[in-house]
Amino acid sequence: MIYAREHGDLKVPFTYRVPAADDQEAEDTVWPASLAGFPLGQWTADARRLYARGDMDADRVAQLEKFGMIWSHYDIAWEEGLSAARGWAAEHGHLLAPVDATFQGAAVGIWLKNARAAARKAQEIERRCAEGLPVGSSAGAMPDERREQLEDIDASWCPAWPVSWQRCFHLVRTHLNTGAALPTTPGEILRQGEDLGRWVQTVRHGWDQLTSVQQWMCEQVLGITPASEDEKPPRPRTQADKWAAHLAAARQFYAREGHLNVPRKHVETVLTHDGREDQYRLGAWINNQRSRAIGLTPERMEQLSRSACGGRNRHRRHRAGRRSGCSAVHVSFRKPDLLSGWTCPLRSLPGSQFGPPWPGRRRAGHPRRPLPRAASRSSRTVPSPPTPARTDPPRTVR
Structure with missing residues (x-):
């Protein structure tokens, strides 16, 4: 006492x-x-x-x-959190608080986030029990009594989709209940920090990504309909789209010039089906494909080879010499038949893929290896010239 x-x-x-x-x-x-x-x-x-x-x-x-x-300290903590949640819901009209929400110093948002995780675990246990699957540990699952306490405050406190989506749905429904029109323009109506017009626009454009329950809620409760193809924004270009566009530009260049030896700064203009002129830096793109030829997929290699059909194989020889000084050696680099026509500069291909590296030369991205610490310039000895081989005088056969 x-x-x-x-x-x-x-x-x-x-x-x-x-x-x-x-x-x-x-x-x-x-x-x-x-x-x-x-x-x-x-x-x-x-x-x-x-x-x-x-x-x-x-x-x-x-x-x-x-x-x-x-x-029980856990029971006291629950009662304190539940009391703060009731106060926040009475002030905002719902229990869909964001994570950073607070009420009189209590972190209501974090408390509700943990409560939703416990409720979803309890639902998962119930589902596995109904299907006859092993349940495992039930630690951290919310009891039915506590879940009913939260449902008495707001029945939609733990939706199956993101809480932010359900919060905007509730705010739009509350806005419509006042007799106002459905907001469709971003920035038109702001409620509790949420842009209702932007949310409606996002729902209409992403209608196919919603579940059937969400679609029914938006269509029957809010009167939202999916956007038509003309209203949807253009689909962002993917890497595959960019590849196809540059490949079409390469085929146009080959049909006009008869080769794919495109200057690096060349810009190709392509007329689209809707009359728009698109410009592509074809020279830089072809050069990049040459340097990345080994990493291309067989399908893309075949596409480029078809665009550059008629090209012939070329061979180049590169002189190589040892750093210490030895007789010159000629190494032949031969490229595959599939790379003919559009991969003319063999120097752009990695030498390790088609032959030995180039001794005595500095390649891009491969700096010279430093000399050992013990072998400095002053201590290195110059190799003596090789001793000529001893030759006997020719013998006369009688």
Whole structure:
């Protein structure tokens, strides 16, 4: 009773001990000297365990509850969060709070996020039980009693789709209930930080991404209809679309010039079916395909080869020499037949794919290897010229 009078509750920490007379801070609270050092926190924890097992007498339970005994910290935390959720819902009209929502200092948004996770786990356990599947651990699942408490505040507090979508749906429905028209323009109506017009536009354009339940809610409750093909924004160009467009430009260039030796700065103009002129940096694109020829898929290699049909294989020889100085060696680089016509500059292909690297040359992206620390320029010895082989005088056969 002394602790409850001093702190206002019986949330006694487990490590709390009754202070001695010299350590007591409050002047109006006096602990008996005989209780100095008594482990009150441990005693309270033992009382909670006895109560949880049902081994505590009813009169003792009544005495402790009279002083405000807290039998479970989890229950107290739930009641505090539920009280804050009720206050937030009364202020905003729903329980679809964003994650950063607070009410009188309580993090209602985070509390509701954790509650939804517990409710979804309970629903998953119920589904697995109905299907006869193993359930596993049920730790963290929300009891039915607590779920009913939240549903009494707002029946749509835990939707099967994103909470932000359900929040905008509720705000649009509330806006329509006032007799106003359906907002369709972004920036027209703002409610609780949500752009209702933009949300309606997003729903109409992304109608196919909604579930059947969401479509029914939007169509029957809000009167939203899917957007027509003319109203939808143009589909963003994918990498495959860009490849097809540049390939068409390459075929147009080949049909006109008869080859694909495109200058690097060349820009090809292609007339589309709707009369629009699109320009493509064909020279840079062809050069990029040459440098990435090894990484292209067989289908794209075949497409480029068909565009450049009629080209012939070419061979180039590159002189290679050792760094220390040796006789020159000629290495022949031969490219596959599939790369003929559009991969003329063999220097753009990795040498490691078609032959040995080029000794004695600095390749792009491959810096020279540094000399060992022990072998500096001053300590390196110049190799002596090779000794000429000994030759015997020709012998005359008689």
